[in-house]
Amino acid sequence: xxxxxxxxxxxxxxxxxxxxxxxxxxxxxxxxxxxxxxxxxxxxxxxxxxxxxxxxxxxxxxxxxxxxxxxxxxxxxxxxxxxxxxxxxxxxxxxxxxxxxxxxxxxxxxxxxxxxxxxxxxxxxxxxxxxxxxxxxxxxxxxxxxxxxxxxxxxxxxxxxxxxxxxxxxxxxxxxxxxxxxxxxxxxxxxxxxxxxxxxxxxxxxxxxxxxxxxxxxxxxxxxxxxxxxxxxxxxxxxxxxxxxxxxxxxxxxxxxxxx
Numbered sequence: 001x002x003x004x005x006x007x008x009x010x011x012x013x014x015x016x017x018x019x020x021x022x023x024x025x026x027x028x029x030x031x032x033x034x035x036x037x038x039x040x041x042x043x044x045x046x047x048x049x050x051x052x053x054x055x056x057x058x059x060x061x062x063x064x065x066x067x068x069x070x071x072x073x074x075x076x077x078x079x080x081x082x083x084x085x086x087x088x089x090x091x092x093x094x095x096x097x098x099x100x101x102x103x104x105x106x107x108x109x110x111x112x113x114x115x116x117x118x119x120x121x122x123x124x125x126x127x128x129x130x131x132x133x134x135x136x137x138x139x140x141x142x143x144x145x146x147x148x149x150x151x152x153x154x155x156x157x158x159x160x161x162x163x164x165x166x167x168x169x170x171x172x173x174x175x176x177x178x179x180x181x182x183x184x185x186x187x188x189x190x191x192x193x194x195x196x197x198x199x200x201x202x203x204x205x206x207x208x209x210x211x212x213x214x215x216x217x218x219x220x221x222x223x224x225x226x227x228x229x230x231x232x233x234x235x236x237x238x239x240x241x242x243x244x245x246x247x248x249x250x251x252x253x254x255x256x257x258x259x260x
Contacts, residue, residue: 054082058182061214062221065175069222079177083151086184087144093188101135104253113253120257131260139256146252147184150244151176157240161233162223175222179215183241186210212238 002011006021014023054077057063064076077085105114121131154176159169190203216234223233 055185058082058086058178058185061182061217062175062178062219064178065171065218065222068174069171079174079181083177083181083184086181087147090184090188091140091144093191101132101139116257120260124260126260134260135256138259139252142255142259143248143252146248147180150241150248151180153240153244154179154237157236158223158233161236162225167223175218179218179237182214183211208238208242211241215241 002023003009004011004016004019004021005024007016007019009016009018011023015021016023053075054064057067057076064079064082067073067076068079076082101117105117117131117135121128124131126134151173155169155172158172158175162172186207190207193203193206212234215237216230219230219233219237223230225233
């Protein structure tokens with residue numbers, strides 16, 4: 001009698017009726033099988049991504065969150081995977097979004113960053129080109145990771161503000177992941193507009209306005225409550241976003257300088 005390799009239940013057919021584990025086959029550990037599984041996973045992910053269904057839905061504030069909470073999930077990337085995809089898009093667009101040392105120095109009006117960079121280059125005995133490459137890679141990576149702390153902060157703030165009706169903390173995490181995914185795309189778009197000639201101040205103002213509108217509409221769709229309640233939540237989240245973005249940018253630059 002065959003037994004499941006995972007739970008030892010009687011195994012009838014290809015999959016275990018108790019835990020769902022697949023029957024072990026001799027070819028499972030072959031290189032050909034491994035390559036097939038990898039290609040299948042990549043193709044499946046690419047198929048979902050290339051349809052742009054999830055990214056299109058993300059453009060409608062709050063839609064993905066309400067769909068996820070309602071259990072309609074098969075047609076979309078899960079919130080964490082979407083967050084990682086948008087984070088990857090931001091990472092690749094970072095050179096156009098102002099997340100390079102050369103562009104930061106251009107915007108350094110008081111010369112403080114320029115002075116620190118000069119000191120660091122001298123202490124580490126690095127050529128400028130090498131220093132810039134190392135800094136850019138680190139600041140972009142650190143910023144992308146630090147945004148995750150903002151996701152947690154957003155969820156915690158919503159847990160405090162959205163008490164009636166109460167919602168599971170996981171629902172706030174999902175909402176925060178979707179908002180962060182949108183912000184990644186907005187940041188990349190701001191960078192693209194700057195490359196096309198728009199001023200940094202104008203691009204940043206437009207980005208903030210888009211984020212504020214998105215938050216207000218998403219909160220109205222996802223969370224029940226009065227207009228006053230929506231305004232309070234939106235204002236609080238915008239304030240948190242501004243503080244988090246400033247703190248994340250500053251921390252990313254300082255850590256990157258230390259790790260170059």
